[in-house]
Amino acid sequence: MLVSTRGRYAIRIVLELSSREKGERVSLSELSKKQEISLKYAETIVALLVKAGLLDGQRGKRGGYRLTRDANEISVGEILIITEDSLSPVACLDCKPNQCERASSCKTLPMWEKLDDLIKSYLFSITIADLN
Amino acid sequence: MLVSTRGRYAIRIVLELSSREKGERVSLSELSKKQEISLKYAETIVALLVKAGLLDGQRGKRGGYRLTRDANEISVGEILIITEDSLSPVACLDCKPNQCERASSCKTLPMWEKLDDLIKSYLFSITIADLN
């Protein structure tokens, strides 16, 4: 499988945030209830998104999270790159330049590279605004 | 990651077989040496391919494996479907009809379905003959 729950939950959380008034802060407890994701697990996912600058969080009463950008400027691919360890269809594409000893003579490498391209261009072409 | 070593090794083994004289039997010890895959691991992979009817094996002296079809009639996708537990980009696409409770209202499902389509059409369009 290419995309784990972490990435899929992340998309859902961003999607939920994008459906709110722009700039409105939403608490994680509300987000996790709405999306039926455990609060604790959602915490770990949201932390990644904040660290990447996609969300910003404010503590204290009436605190919560909000998007730092418009929904049409956030692609699904971007969210997945943040939350998934890898989006590549095969491991050997992860470290550039390619570390595999047989890379130079590998008959399948061009195929994997094309597939990787296909997948990533598709996922980066779709924005959160497209989904809502 | 979408494709594990099992699937990739399987492709390499079929590729190696396709480079031989048609109908020639090749022992697994030779195949595994040529492709630098441990004999024992190669056994488990080849067993899947035999069970699926893509290879046939003969025991005893001068035994070995050979393809049951021409290389231009074997697609990469077919090999991967046999060797990988799943080729889907997300888990919810694996059991049809979709078991996910939120499927009917899921805003991302159409996207995953299109991605799945994209990946599978690509992999099924490439044959072993194309790679050699």
Next chain:
DNA sequence: CATTTTCCTACCTTGTCAATAGGTTGGAAA
């Protein structure tokens, strides 16, 4: 009958996914 090779069953180790637990810090309202 000895050798070669496939075939079969079981096991092991490692790492990641998915999720939980418990606490600390910061901010705002009462």
Next chain:
DNA sequence: TTTCCAACCTATTGACAAGGTAGGAAAATG
């Protein structure tokens, strides 16, 4: 200024799959 809320931080856990091993049984051939 106290209280409460909510984000933040640092482990830890259980389940499962990936990746690979081990040992032997069955069949074919010379």
